[in-house]
Amino acid sequence: MTLNSTFLSLFALISLLSSLSATSSFPSYSSLAGLSERELDEVVAWLPQVLPPSPPPPLKFNGTKLVNDRDHPWKPIRKGDIRGPCPGLNTLASHGYLPRDGVATPSQIIEAVQEGFNMASATARFATYAAHLVDGNLVTDLLSIGGKTRRTGVDPPPPAIVGGLNTHSVFEGDSSMTRGDDFFGDNHSFNQTLFDQFVEYSNKYGGGFYNLATATELRHRRIQESIATNPQFDFTSPRFFTAFAESTFPYTFFVDGRISDRATAGLDMTNATLFFRDSKYPLDFWRPPAPTGGTGALQIFSAYPVAAGRNVDGVNTFTPDPTSADFSNICLLYTNFVNKTVKGLYPNPTGVLRRNLIINLGYFYNAFPGGVGECPEQFPYGTL
Ligand code: HEM
Numbered sequence: 001m002t003l004n005s006t007f008l009s010l011f012a013l014i015s016l017l018s019s020l021s022a023t024s025s026f027p028s029y030s031s032l033a034g035l036s037e038r039e040l041d042e043v044v045a046w047l048p049q050v051l052p053p054s055p056p057p058p059l060k061f062n063g064t065k066l067v068n069d070r071d072h073p074w075k076p077i078r079k080g081d082i083r084g085p086c087p088g089l090n091t092l093a094s095h096g097y098l099p100r101d102g103v104a105t106p107s108q109i110i111e112a113v114q115e116g117f118n119m120a121s122a123t124a125r126f127a128t129y130a131a132h133l134v135d136g137n138l139v140t141d142l143l144s145i146g147g148k149t150r151r152t153g154v155d156p157p158p159p160a161i162v163g164g165l166n167t168h169s170v171f172e173g174d175s176s177m178t179r180g181d182d183f184f185g186d187n188h189s190f191n192q193t194l195f196d197q198f199v200e201y202s203n204k205y206g207g208g209f210y211n212l213a214t215a216t217e218l219r220h221r222r223i224q225e226s227i228a229t230n231p232q233f234d235f236t237s238p239r240f241f242t243a244f245a246e247s248t249f250p251y252t253f254f255v256d257g258r259i260s261d262r263a264t265a266g267l268d269m270t271n272a273t274l275f276f277r278d279s280k281y282p283l284d285f286w287r288p289p290a291p292t293g294g295t296g297a298l299q300i301f302s303a304y305p306v307a308a309g310r311n312v313d314g315v316n317t318f319t320p321d322p323t324s325a326d327f328s329n330i331c332l333l334y335t336n337f338v339n340k341t342v343k344g345l346y347p348n349p350t351g352v353l354r355r356n357l358i359i360n361l362g363y364f365y366n367a368f369p370g371g372v373g374e375c376p377e378q379f380p381y382g383t384l
Pocket of ligand 1: 085086087088089109113117119123124125127128131165171172173174175176177178179242246247249250253254
């Protein structure tokens with residue numbers, strides 16, 4: 001063996017070993033979005049390949065019931081457990097409705113939000129498959145409800161493999177009620193200053209409760225704040241829709257199901273602290289009396305109508321984006337999400353990744369609340 005060939009085989013061995021350690025330490029729940037074709041080939045070959053099962057059916061018994069029960073005790077998070085920007089999913093994980101480590105399949109998430117909060121089947125499927133398509137691992141069928149806190153072998157992790165619901169701009173977005181904008185460095189942790197404002201607004205507009213009146217004022221306030229302070233503020237679809245929808249969730253899902261007219265009654269601040277900060281159900285907590293996706297988003301929007309748009313040149317340069325979906329064109333929410341957002345993340349998928357994209361896009365379309373007839377299904381990757 002010449003010195004040259006010894007050197008070459010040593011080099012080959014080292015690169016094989018380093019590629020093995022890169023792939024074998026790639027968490028099976030990390031998103032594959034943005035990986036190069038070579039990286040994809042390497043990682044996909046190593047990952048367990050799962051055929052995404054059909055979504056779980058709606059609940060058989062869909063009335064109210066005790067959900068903070070003996071089978072679902074709250075437990076503090078352990079080292080390595082993942083939590084993220086969604087107080088609903090965080091709570092379900094901390095009570096064991098979801099795997100306590102914060103990594104779940106779409107089916108587990110749909111089952112958990114139905115069982116633990118009586119979220120309507122279509123809403124549950126729509127939100128879950130949307131999130132999974134942009135933030136999940138489409139080969140292993142796993143989604144992290146936050147970021148990626150386990151070792152990846154790459155430090156810091158490249159943005160492409162950060163994965164999970166913490167990923168900014170594809171689902172998670174700006175002007176959240178209790179989480180800061182990504183621009184300020186942390187888009188997913190409970191933010192005490194913002195929560196103080198949540199309490200202040202609940203006192204001022206809801207008599208100490210977060211109800212529809214509070215939601216209306218606080219949503220407007222958070223949008224104005226982001227326009228004035230975040231040079232990268234983006235309020236285009238899908239964030240345009242999720243922001244108004246999520247504003248309805250605290251009085252819809254975090255108020256005991258035995259209370260009537262929960263949108264008017266609202267959420268008290270002790271229980272708000274438990275859900276938002278501690279990921280914890282109140283004692284003796286019952287879920288809503290019927291499946292619901294939340295009501296009032298359009299009312300909240302209509303009180304202070306705002307166009308979908310973004311700050312285009314620093315703070316206070318909010319400019320409408322006519323290409324974004326808004327309440328006047330809901331179908332565009334679906335078509336843009338599929339043809340721009342998902343296709344942008346996965347321009348040329350092949351093999352099992354393409355197959356699973358097609359299957360998940362089908363599940364997502366079937367959940368689309370705009371009605372299948374009115375909005376033609378899109379097939380950016382063809383059919384199976
Ligand atoms: C169905 C699956 C769900 C997914 C994939 C999901 C995902 C998310 C994500 C990514 C965010 C962050 C958005 C942002 O503010 O930037 C969020 C926020 C939120 N989620 Fe969920 N969520 C789901 C179900 C639920 C449920 C069942 C509840 C209530 C029980 C809930 C309550 C909320 C609330 C209140 C916020 C707003 C937090 C804030 O603005 O501070 N979500 N969710």
